[in-house]
Amino acid sequence: MAVVDAKMSDYFQRYIVPLAGVFIVLRILHYVLSKLHPIVFAKICPIVSRKHHLEIKEHKDKLFSDLAATRKDSNQRFFALEIGCGPGANFALYPANTSLLVVEPNSRFEESAVKNAAKHPSLEISKFLAMGAEDLKGHVEDSSQDAVVSTLTMCSVDDIDAVVSEIHRILKPGGRFYFVEHTETHNKNSWTHFMQRMMVPVVFTLAHCQINNTFYVSVDRAGFSKVQYTKMDIAKCPRLFRSHVLGFAVK
Ligand SMILES: C[S@@+](CC[C@H](N)C(=O)[O-])C[C@H]1O[C@@H](n2cnc3c(N)ncnc32)[C@H](O)[C@@H]1O
Numbered sequence: 001m002a003v004v005d006a007k008m009s010d011y012f013q014r015y016i017v018p019l020a021g022v023f024i025v026l027r028i029l030h031y032v033l034s035k036l037h038p039i040v041f042a043k044i045c046p047i048v049s050r051k052h053h054l055e056i057k058e059h060k061d062k063l064f065s066d067l068a069a070t071r072k073d074s075n076q077r078f079f080a081l082e083i084g085c086g087p088g089a090n091f092a093l094y095p096a097n098t099s100l101l102v103v104e105p106n107s108r109f110e111e112s113a114v115k116n117a118a119k120h121p122s123l124e125i126s127k128f129l130a131m132g133a134e135d136l137k138g139h140v141e142d143s144s145q146d147a148v149v150s151t152l153t154m155c156s157v158d159d160i161d162a163v164v165s166e167i168h169r170i171l172k173p174g175g176r177f178y179f180v181e182h183t184e185t186h187n188k189n190s191w192t193h194f195m196q197r198m199m200v201p202v203v204f205t206l207a208h209c210q211i212n213n214t215f216y217v218s219v220d221r222a223g224f225s226k227v228q229y230t231k232m233d234i235a236k237c238p239r240l241f242r243s244h245v246l247g248f249a250v251k
Pocket residue numbers: 045049050053083084085086087088089103104105106109131132133134150151152153156157158159
């Protein structure tokens with residue numbers, strides 16, 4: 001009996017204790033990362049996001065060129081909502097007299113967004129909602145927006161279906177949801193697709209970004225009257241972030 005006990009204790013000390021130690025360290029690391037993430041991201045995002053913005057700018061400019069198409073003649077203002085605006089990479093693309101509602105859960109972006117908005121006289125931020133876009137009831141009225149814009153945000157939201165359903169709710173009939181997002185690799189038989197699958201948890205832990213998202217599936221089934229998008233690979237972007245889906249959906 002004593003021999004078995006000694007063996008058990010030896011086994012315990014050799015394997016279970018170190019394993020439990022590693023587990024606890026990983027949990028602590030995970031906790032610290034989740035707390036640090038909004039702070040670090042607010043510093044890194046403007047740099048990474050600016051680079052990505054320049055890589056896709058040509059496509060963004062083209063897509064956004066008819067952003068004001070839904071502006072009603074009777075109202076001279078253009079009511080738009082942008083989800084996850086970060087420091088405001090898209091602010092230059094809004095038409096004259098835009099009244100912009102911003103939904104951005106990382107409140108550390110508020111200062112840079114407001115500062116950046118001041119450079120664009122075409123645009124006025126009517127409200128900065130420091131929250132996720134999953135449930136905007138009580139904050140944004142039904143059928144109140146001419147357009148909703150999302151760029152590189154769908155990979156970060158917690159619940160894509162909920163966000164898309166809220167976008168549909170708040171758009172005016174005929175209003176449009178514009179999106180430019182990076183997604184799961186389009187070519188399923190590629191090495192990149194395999195690498196992307198392998199890297200999903202790593203990128204998610206480090207950057208809260210779901211690199212294999214297929215947000216457009218949610219747009220397809222959200223009840224829009226028309227959905228139009230293009231799938232493309234943008235060669236200038238890093239491999240894991242190369243596949244994009246851009247277009248718009250009409251309520
Ligand atoms: C990769 S950044 C993109 C920033 C900006 N749209 C751009 O194109 O440069 C993703 C943004 O989504 C925001 N975000 C994360 N979860 C969100 C949610 N549930 N609802 C709305 N925005 C969210 C993040 O705070 C971050 O600013």
